[in-house]
Amino acid sequence: MKTVVITGTSKGIGLATAKKFLDEGWRVIGTYFDKPIPLEHENLVAIQYDQGNSESVAEVATQIAKIAPSVDALVNNAGILIDATDKVADPVKIRKTLEVNVIGVIDLTERLLALLHTGSHIVNMNSGYGSISKPELDDETSSGYRISKAALNMYTRHLAFRVESKGIIVSAFAPGWVNTDMGNIIATDTDRPYREPEEAADDIFQLVTTVTETGQFWKEGQKMDW
Numbered sequence: 001m002k003t004v005v006i007t008g009t010s011k012g013i014g015l016a017t018a019k020k021f022l023d024e025g026w027r028v029i030g031t032y033f034d035k036p037i038p039l040e041h042e043n044l045v046a047i048q049y050d051q052g053n054s055e056s057v058a059e060v061a062t063q064i065a066k067i068a069p070s071v072d073a074l075v076n077n078a079g080i081l082i083d084a085t086d087k088v089a090d091p092v093k094i095r096k097t098l099e100v101n102v103i104g105v106i107d108l109t110e111r112l113l114a115l116l117h118t119g120s121h122i123v124n125m126n127s128g129y130g131s132i133s134k135p136e137l138d139d140e141t142s143s144g145y146r147i148s149k150a151a152l153n154m155y156t157r158h159l160a161f162r163v164e165s166k167g168i169i170v171s172a173f174a175p176g177w178v179n180t181d182m183g184n185i186i187a188t189d190t191d192r193p194y195r196e197p198e199e200a201a202d203d204i205f206q207l208v209t210t211v212t213e214t215g216q217f218w219k220e221g222q223k224m225d226w
Contacts, residue, residue, distance in 0.1 A: 001043070003027045003068040004208070005112065007051065008078030010035045013125070013175055013204075016197035017075060018044065020205050029064055031078065051078050051104035052096065061111035071115040073208045076105045077125045079148075087140040094144035101148035106155055118167030121208045124156045126172040126217065133225040153217065153226055160215030171207055174219040175200035 004021050008014040009030030015037065018030045022041050030037055031049035047063055050056040064071070079101045083093045109122060116122070129142060130149025153172050160170035178195045207218055217224040 001025065001027050002072040003029065003070065004073040004075060005029045005031075005064060005068075005071055006075040006077055007031045007049065007108070008033070009039075009046075010037050013178060013197045013200045014075075014077040015039065016201035017077065017204050020198070020201040024205060026072075027068070029067060031060060033078070049078075051108070052080075052100040054107060057104060057107045058111065061108060064112060065115060069115065070117060071112060071120060072117075073121045073123070074109065074112055074116065075123045075125070075204060075208070076109065078104075079125060081142065081145045083144045084142055086143065089143040094147060097144035097148045098151065101145070102151045102155065105152060109159070113163065113168075116163075116166075116168050119169075120167075121169045121171065121211070122159070123204060123207060124152055124170070124172050126152060126156075126174050128174050128176075128219070128224070130172070130174070131217070131225060156217075157215050157226070164214055169212060169214045171211065171214070172217040172224075173204060173207060174217070174224060175203065176219060 004026050006014055006018050006028060009018040010032040018028045018037070018039065021028050022043055027043045029045045029047065031047050033050060037046045045067055047060055049060045080097060082097060083090060086093065105124065127149045129146045130153050132150060156170055156172040163170065176195050178197055178200050203220060206221070217226055
């Protein structure tokens with residue numbers, strides 16, 4: 001049985017992705033922050049996790065290594081958006097956002113690299129807001145979120161280069177405008193069609209199981225510009 005680690009699985013895309021992998025016969029190690037995962041399954045292992053706390057990251061990495069000496073996929077889904085309506089760059093909020101959306105992701109990923117193997121796939125959840133060439137600067141808000149996703153994209157490309165010789169695939173993934181708590185916060189165009197979390201989960205599963213090209217930024221099966 002293959003094993004996937006998915007962070008932020010208590011709701012939204014993370015929960016839908018956990019369900020998708022379970023339905024496909026995978027074992028899922030899912031993390032949650034404060035709200036337990038509303039799902040019971042014999043192949044689901046739930047672990048509480050604070051991605052913005054280095055001690056929690058270290059503890060979770062140790063737990064995962066004990067549960068699964070070999071990991072076939074890592075989906076870094078957990079993240080925060082705390083400046084969605086701010087039209088100024090707030091250093092306090094930016095620092096917090098970077099701690100969770102970038103540093104926490106890097107910390108966990110680096111700690112789990114030893115568990116990954118040839119053919120393993122790392123997916124870093126991103127956004128069109130993280131694209132420098134197509135930043136979707138339709139308003140003045142979300143400075144910290146945009147900055148964090150751009151930084152995560154650079155980590156994705158750099159990590160892909162570092163682990164390519166080991167046969168580990170690394171991808172950035174933008175789900176589009178999805179009907180989730182976070183998606184509804186940043187949505188400004190009421191005529192824009194929603195995607196459901198299950199659609200994003202299907203994309204993530206296909207990415208993990210079919211894509212062999214590393215170091216790319218994906219959205220709905222198509223490559224995006226960085």
